[in-house]
Amino acid sequence: MTVLVDASAPDIAARLGALSVPPHETVRPPEVGLVMVQGRIGGDGAPFNVGEATVTRAAVRLASGEMGVSCVLGRDPEKARLVALCDAMMQADLAPAVEQEVVAPLRANLLEAQMLCESRTAATRVDFFTLVRGED
């Protein structure tokens, strides 16, 4: 799920196209709403409310009974539906196929993007020297 919520709807749909998606119904059509984002005082203390974020949630049930739910940041109904569908398929015997055909390639793409971002950030690593250094 951590991979799917970070991926885009077209990317998930393209990967899901490689699988035969089982019959399913939308139990809860995608609905846009808000969540209150909490932080912690001082980073590690008691919680406080930072502000809200838009989310879309959905629920999908396979004909075989497995129920999948999703709640994803943003206002993309198709993404919420696809993530819920993948969640349902992950609970059925399709889990290995979803992992291999959908989640693993998306994870690899996200990891590649993250590594690029990290290496660009690393190039801005700075070592300041004080003019009179207090150590050797």
Next chain:
Amino acid sequence: MYVAVKGGERAIENAHRLLAHERRGDRSVPEVTTDQIAEQLTLAVDRVMTEGSLYDRELAALAIKQARGDLIEAIFLLRAFRATLPRFGSTRPLDTGAMRIRRRISAAFKDLPGGQVLGPTFDYTHRLLEPPVSDPPMPATAPAPSEPTPRVSDLLAADGLIETTAFPASPDGAEQPPGDLTREALSFPADRDLRLQNLARGDEGFLLALAYSTQRGFGRTHPFAGEIRLGDVALEMWSEDAGFALPIGRVTVTECQSINQFKGSATEPPRFTRGYGLVFGHCERKAMSMSLVDRSLRARELDEEVKAPAQDEEFVLSHSDNVQATGFVEHLKLPHYVDFQAELGLVRRMREEHARRAASSGTANVVDDTREAAE
């Protein structure tokens, strides 16, 4: 007081048509798209998300376009939109210690474990206007270290030199839900959770000026920028359906930990105290201002004398919200004709009395001129 007026429909409709025309500008110049705003005016988008108190880049970009770049108007639009949506719940408190860092600096520690990275910053630029580069060179890359990046406050806490904000969990392990000023009106004194929520959505300019005032001597708190970090954090939300916490995605936040002096008290040894700032997106000036003002507002808790505006929580928290402020200041331009007619009548009567008394005593200075027309 504003009283209802009638009429003016055609003028209002035509004014809005004119507004749409002016917003479009010269029609021979290509129209700016919300994608362009979201991608190229990112810091304006971040500010609107933070002060609009709604994390949604596309909506913030749309609001900026509709508001013709007036950020307070855009913040107002975002707040109004937010009021139309149901709230599904709260996320679990985000963990800035697990942030995917894009910038991390400390003005207090030169050799920070995990290193300092400048990231995309205006710092050290020459502030010279230059012709824009439409296709800048690709960024440099370097091997990324895998060492952990602990918060600076955790480093000092190990020696007991700084206060900790860690708090004991209640016996059943459950945390008290924080106060929420969008659900219940603020009352004073306000606890720190409510103060931080108020500051997080407060006006950057107002908080910047207050933070500056504390540095200039109006409630000194001797701050250091202990650590500023920018990056992405994962959000999770409890799901009733699933019965466990679901990941919902990642948001960009800026965090500032200020380190401030504390002279100690009869029962406490001298140590550093902390101020905290946390905002959506990349809003560094705002996060720093927030942490300084947060520390100032702890005067009561730390037994410091409250004598400066930045230490007065009712003053700060009641005036930090730019949507409230602009509403009350700008409502003055709406028709106040009945009010003004009443005041006009009052001033005329006072002038008559003044003239009568002046004529009878031969002098004008016996009148009580302290009375206000608005009384």
